[in-house]
Amino acid sequence: MTRVIHQEILQDISLLLTYAKLPFIFICDPISPRCTAQALSATLSTLSADIRFVSINAIECFTAKVLYDSVLNGLAQWVPMWEAGCANWPGTEDFQKKYSESFDAFVHGLRALKNANDKANDGEGKRMVIVVEQAERLSSSLEDILVPLTRLAEIARIDLSLVFVSATGWTDIQPSLGAAQDPFLIDIPAPSKDSTVEYMMNVFAECQQQEQLNAYHPALMPTYQQFAVILYDICTHFTKDPDELVYISAGRWPGFIQPVLDEYNKRAGDAQRHPFAAPPPETFMRLVSFFKDSFGAALEHLYPRLTDSEAWAEANQPNEDALVHAFPAYRTDGSPTRRKTAVTVSDPAASNDRYRELPRMSKFVLVAAYIASMNPAKSDLRMFGRGLDEKKRKRKRVVGNTKTKKQSDKPTKIPQRFLGPAVFPMDRMLAILGALLEDNDDITFQDEDFTIPGERTDMEVGRVAVYTTMTNLTSAQLLQQTSSADKIDGPPTFKCGISHEVAYRLAKDLKIVLKDLLWEA
C-alpha cells in the first residue's frame, strides 16, 4: 500500500507533466516536503508508460558531478554495481564520453539518452522528468548551475521537465538578475486531519504482519485509527508533519497496545476459540486515560530526536499497572489501581550524568572555563580579586546609573548569555581556576613550605596535570581551542563547550555557587 497524501494536487501535477509539459515546476511544501516528494515519486511511477523520471535529493548531490551522474543513471535506469566497479551510465555505444565533467557534457548526455530512448521506442520516446527534493540546498551548494538547471529544457532542446520540491519559496532561492526561468508555482497546504490519519493508517498497513501477534496486527487497525486521531490532536500544536507523527506513533503505539496483547496472551488457552480482536471501546478509553500523559512526553523526546523511537518504546514499556488499569478483571483486591497514568522515562541517556565521571580537576577546569567564557574580562578583578587582608572583594553590582547615558547609534549589545561562550586566553582561565581552588577546594595540606596565602594553589595550578587535563577536555570538545595549534606567540585561546545546565550541575558537585560568580546572572 502506498502512502497517499495530497492526492488531488499530485494528480494536477501529473496533468501538467503529461499534457502541458511544463519545463519547470516548483512545489513549495513548508510542512512536509519529504512526504510530498515521496508521494510525487509514487504518482509519477504510475505514469511509467508516458514518463521516465528520476528523483534526486539535493543533499545527497552535494557536487555537480554527483548530480549529473545521479540524473543520468536514474533516467537511463542504470544501477551502478559493485562488481562492475560502480561505473556510471556509460552512454550510448557509438558516442562514449564522460557526461559528468561539466554542464555541457551533462546536456550532451541528456541528448544522447533522449536519442537512445527515441530509437528504442521507434519514434518519440518517453518524456523525461527530473525531480529534485530539498531543492533549497542547490542555492547554497550548486549555485553556479542553478540558472542553467532551471533552463535545462531550453538549453538541451529536448522535451524535459524539472520539478523542484522545497520547503522554502521560490523567491528565497531564486538567482539574482532574473536569469532563471520562472517556474509554475504550486503551494502545498498543510495536510488535514483526515489525510494525516489516513497517511498514518497506510504506514500501519505497511507494518502489518499477518502471522505474528504484535502491535501491528490487522485486527488492531480500528484501534490504531482512534489512537492516531488522539495523537494528532495532541501534537498538531507543535508539528503537522505526518512523518513526525508516524515517528512519535512508532514510539508510543507498541507500549500503548501492549496491555491488550498481554491480556490476550494470558488467556492463550482460549486463543483457538477466540481469535485476536480489537479491544472494546471501554478498554480503549481506559488505555487512553492511562497513557494520555505519555503522549506529550513522547513528543518532547522523539520530535527533537533526543532519542530514537525504538529506544524510547523500549524504555517506556508499560508495567503491570497498565494491564490492571485497562482490564479491571485482573485487579487482585478489587480496589482501583494505585497509579492512574503511565510513567515515562524522561531521558534514557541522561546527558548530564556522563559528566559526573569526570575527574575533580576537570570539573574545576570546566567551571573555570565557563566563567571565563561568560564573564567579561573586566569583571574578573571584582569577582575574584583579593586584597592584602586576604578578604575577598565583594562583588559590586552596577545598579542603574542615575546619570542618563548618551544614546549611541550602535545596536544594543546582546547579553552574553544569549550569545554563548566567548573566547578567553588560557592564562585568564588559569587565574580563575586558581581563585576557585583557593575558595572552594577544601583539601588542606600541612606544608610549611607554602607560607604565603595562595602560594600552594598557584603551584597546583601550574602543574603539568592541569595542562594535560585541558588537552583531554579539548579532545573531548568540552573545551574548544580557537587559536591554531601551531601558534607560538601569546597564550592559546579557548572557548567553553558545555551548556549552562551542565556548568550548574558541575558547580553543584563542587559546592560552588555558580550564580554568585557570573556577572550577568
Added chain:
Amino acid sequence: MPPKRTAATTTASRSTRNTITRTAPASPAKKKTIPTKPPSVDLDESEDEVLHKPFPTPRKRRSSDCTEPAPKRQRRGEPQETQPEPSSARRVTKIAVARGRKIPEDQGEATYIKKRSTRGIPTKTAELKEDKPKRGRPSTRKPEPKKAGSESDDPLQSNATYGTTTRKRVHSSPPLIELDEEGDSELTSPPPKPPIKKRTRKQAPSPIPESDNEVFTSEAEAERPPQPNLQELSPGPSSYLSSPPLTRAPSPAVRTNSAGGSQFNWTPPELKRCLDLQKHLSLQTLARPPHIALPDNAPNTTTACQLTALLQGTIERCEGNSCILLGSRASGKTSVVDSCLESCTVKPIIIRLSGYIQQTDRQAMREISAQLCEQTGTTFLQDDEAQEANDEQETDPAAPIFVEPLTSQLPSLISVIPTLARPTVVVIDAFDLFTLHARQALLYCLLDTAQSIRAGSSKSGMAVIGLTSRIDTISLLEKRVKSRFSGRVFRTEHSDIATQWTDVTRAVLCPSWDGPDDEGFQHWSEMWNERVEKFIEDRSTRDAILETYAISKDVKVWMRILTSILLRLDVSHAWPTVAMLKVSAEAQRTREIRPSLNQLTYASLALLVASKHAAKSGYPVVTFEMLHEYFREQVRASAAAPVQLGGAGIGIRNCSRGVLASEFENLVSARIFAPAGSTVGTPKEFVKYRCTVDPGDVKYAIMAANNVPLKKWFDKG
C-alpha cells in the same frame, strides 16, 4: 409592490432549484422534496455568485449575450400581469431548459422566479413568496419575459444549499422542487406527477444564445428518475483551491436538440469526461502555445528582417558578420534568432553558447569543439597523441569520434571555423557574461575571425550573434574587442500585444477538437466556448490582462495564470470565472511574501512573537537562546495567574526546549529566520539570526490560527 427581501427568504432561496415544478400542494405545510430523477447536472451561477459575494448585484446585460432585443424585464414596482391560479391548490411547475419549445402558460411564475435568480438576486424564495397568491386572492401574474443574457436556463444549474461549513448540491435532469404556498421549496423524492398546464410562449424563440428566457415543460422529463448529488458523485475541488462554483451556459446545440425533442442529458460522469477532455486539450495547447502574429511595423519583425539579411550575407556571400540582439527578458530574442535560422536556405553550422553555462573561455571552447564535432562528424585540432589513442581504440571509422582538443590548442580552433565546408553561425546567449571572462579572449577570437573574413574569398561565412538584455554591453567590451565588433545592435521589444493576449487566451481555452465525432463533447464544447467567450469579454478579465501586462510583459506569466485556472476546474466548478482568475493571479503573478505563514504551528508562531518582542527591545538579531528566554518568561508570567475557562487554561501553552529548538530549525530551513552571523564553530543555539517576516504578517497568521494567548502576547508591551 415589489417583493421584499428578508434574511429568511434569502436563506430559503439558496435551496431553490432552478428547474422547478410547481404543483398543487397536498397540504399547506412547507415541504421540501428530493427529486428522484436520473442524474444530470443542474447548476446555477447566480446562486453561487450570491454565496461568494456579500451583496450580489444583478448581472448586467451584455451585448454578447444576445443579438436581438431581449424581452423587457419586469421591473420592481411595476404591476405584473398574473394569471389566476387556485390559491389552495399546490402547483408544481417544472422548468427545464430547452429552446424552441412552447412554454406552458402556467409556468409564468416559475419562469419569473427563475429569471430573478439568474440575475444574481439572492432572494429567489422571497420572491417566490411574494409571487404566490395569497389565500383567497388568486394570482393574476403572467409569465414575465426573461432578460436575455441571463444564465438561468442552463441545463446545468446548481441547487446548492450552503451552510456554515457544508454545501450540498442536488442535481436532477431536471431537478425538481416543490413549492408550497409560502414559497418555501422542498426537494421531493419522488415528485408527484403534477397536473401541468402548458402555455405557449408569446415571443418567438431567438436563434441566438437567448435560451435564458426559454423554459419548457415536459411530462416525460418530469418522470425521470432522481439525480444523485453531484457533489457526492464527484470529488470536490482541490483543498488548496477555492474557486467559484459551476455555472452553466445556454448552448445553441442543446437548444437545437431540445427543439427536436432530445435534450442532452448531462450526467456527472459525462460532464466529468467532457471537462477532463477539455482540460487535456487546453493543457496540450499550452505545451505548444499559439504563435502570435506580429504586425509589420513591430520591432521584432524589423529585427527579424535585418537579421535574416545579415544571415543571408553570411550564408550566400560568405561574409563575416557580427551583431547583438538587445532586448529585455522574454522579449523574443531567442525566437527571432531561431526563426531566422530556420528560414535560411542552406542549413549552416550552428554553435550555441551560453554565458550561464560556459563560465570560462576554456569551457566555451570545449563546447565549440564538441558541437563542431557533432555537426560535421570530424574532429578538429587532433594532435598526434590523440590520434594514436584513437587508432588504438579501433573504433568504427563511420561513427563520429569525439576527441577533446588539448587546452593549448583550443584558441586556434576558432580560426578553423571559416575553413569548414558550410557557413557557421555562433549564437551566444548572455553575451554580457562573456565580457567578464579574462581578457575577453573568446570574444576577441570570434570577432576577429569574423572580421577577417572577406567576401568573395574561398572561406566560408561566419556570423556571431550575441543575445543580451544588458543595454551597456558594448561599453563592456574592451577596446580591441570593440574595434572588431561590427557595431550592429538589433533591438527586440515587447510589442503592444495586450489585445493579442486575448487571442492567446481564446486559443488556449478553446482549442480545436480534431478527434472522432463525439456528440456529448460537441455539446460540451459549444457551451464551453460560449462561457469562455463571456469570461474573456468580462471587464475584470480584460483588466487582469492589462494588469499582468503592466507587471510583466512576458506572455508566459499569463500562460501560467491560465494553467492555474485550468487546474482549478472540476465538475462543480466547470467554467473559468473571474474569481478563479483572481486567485490564480495571486498564486502565480503577485504572490504573498510568505504564503505559508498561516500554516505554522503554535510553537513556530510563539517563536515569531518572541522575535518580535526581541526586536522591540532593541535586538533585531536574535539567537535561539534569546527566543527561548522570552518564551519562558511569558510562560512563567502566564502561569503566575492561571485562568481557566471551561476547565482549560487560557494562558500560554508550555513547550519543551527540545520541541522549540526543532521548530526553530524548521523556521531556519524555511528561511523565515535568516543567518545574521557566522555559523561556523558556534553552537546552534547561539547562532545569530534575523527574522525575515514582518510583524504585521505574524499578527495576521496568529489571527488566522485564532490563538488568543499568542495574540495577547503579541500585543503585550
